[in-house]
Amino acid sequence: MTQWTPLHVKLHRTLRQRGLLSPGDRILIAVSGGQDSLCLAQLLLDLQPKWNWHLAIAHCDHQWRSDSTPNAKYVETLTNQWQLPFFLQTAGTEVPHTEAGAREWRYHALSATAQREGYTTLVTGHTLSDRAETLLFNLIRGTGADGLQALSWDRQLTPNLRLVRPLLEVSRQETGRFCQQREITIWEDATNLDITYSRNRIRQELLPYLTQQFNPGVEQHLAQTAELLRADVEYLETQAGELLEQAKSQSEPIVKGEFTQMTQRINRRILETAPLALQRRALRQLLQQQLPKAPNYEQVEKMTALIQAPNKTQTDPFPGGATARVEGDWIILSPERR
Template sequence: MKSNSHFTKLLRIKLNAVLKAQPSLLPKGAACLLAVSGGQDSLCLAKIFQMQRSKFNWGLTIAHCDHQWRHDSRANAEHVEKIAKEWGISFCLRTATGSLTSEASAREWRYEMLVDMARESKSAYVVTGHTRSDRVETLLYNLMRGSGADGLASLTWQRSLTPEINLVRPLLQVSRHETAAFCQENNIVVWEDSTNQNLDYRRNRLRLETIPYLQTHFNPQLENAIAQTSELLQADVIYLEEKAQHFFVENVSVIWDATAPRLHRQHLQQQPLALQRRIARQFLSRYLIHQVNFEDIERFLNLLTAQNRSQSAPFKGQIFALVDHPWIVLQHQ
């Protein structure tokens, strides 16, 4: 390692501290699929995992998803494959064959492919290079969309992709400035994605214009402050989700049914509003064909005080909720 290795040492210390504080995040001997785009954050992730591989006895595979969005996407994939070979890490590639028309569809395809490659490589952990900077962007982006606490705390240390595969983000205490400096110290050639400068993408505008403005005019330590808020919210979200799940435990207040599932209205009324909303979301999420939003939840909860036989406006998929005292029932039109 070079003598000028301040950021390399710093990031190794940060990673070790995270894994010591959360030993179940990435246990020793874990098989890890590293999601690498070729940008500075993901290459920093891959290199630091290569450095720590022997210490933790990790099995490593680098995974790359080629969305076919840019004219240089194939060269980008070949660049990542070359680095994987130089670092002695196995490589997996998936290339999109259909049209990915939006950021949302690209993200959905990417995670499907990461799960597929994790199974192929027998990896129980998909590891991404999301940083503290990404966490700040996500919170601000979701705040402007009107998200609740779940959306504001959505970039968490880990979440389940399938019952056997976890997504892990071990660099959430690292800034984008630090990953850039790490790559420079280690002479890592970063692939510059031209779309990252395109202000037509709202997240790019947040990163390039909004956040620097807020740092200059409101709080130079904005990243630390917002990342701390996200961490605090996440603890609240975990607690409230667990409390909401208890409502269903004894199956007294719910009937899970393929054609007419129902919640006990009076039992739900006895819960605090914060739990009512979470219980309704957990219930609706099992049956609605789309991601449950605030309007869906409020439409359902309005029936708590409605007359018997009242019904809601339809949800997507021609499903509506009906008061059949003492239950609120979901039915197809």
């Protein structure tokens, strides 16, 4: 059996303490060929005899880079050496050549493979370094605590499939060192070096600058901040959900075409007594439930202002045409302008 390193011990402990994986789980590992996901695959393989998992590897070929086919072949060869099942998904021409478009297709393809092949957990190689970068990226674009806590340990993707990120306490430096020690060849993704992407500039320029000029532990500290915010956000979201339920009264269904849309009546007097943080979150949850697109900062602020606004105040239409207005003690959100 492979000699356990401190990294094996750390991962084993994280998995147990956080209840991320269970013995006997059927786990699909998303492997790009980069150092993080290769490190994850090798670590899980080393831990497998203790946990009795059923492991398999999935790779998504975006057909985007000129080396994408040999990249996929390389992951397949390694998988064969590891004697694990291998699943490849190749993108068609319809997949947009943007980071966001590629990501969306990838999660969709990975989920579809997992469900088809009967895997109940999908794991990715996101690290502490990704968490720090995501926090900075979202901070610069403007976000509340929700954006800063980005990258959770686990999330239900569908009723039968959970996404788990076991390496969120491991840095990119550690995954690099591990691959070197184990002599695992890393497939270098040339687009990672392209600093025209803001994410790469954060990785290549901003974080090294902050580390040298401000604090050598900045990456770790940012990741810890993300972890603290995660628990805060979870708590606040639960409280806001309860507040919203209290403030909601009868809903009046309106039949419109083949769709049934809801007019929501929200009691302002109940919202008024709650702290501003919960008022905002409760109304954002309401807008999320009712609008076709996630509401932005201004839209949530407009709704929140209605709590104290004079009677008959009305908002401009939200995307999709819904408007909100004040009637006495109530905020009324209706699917269309009156």
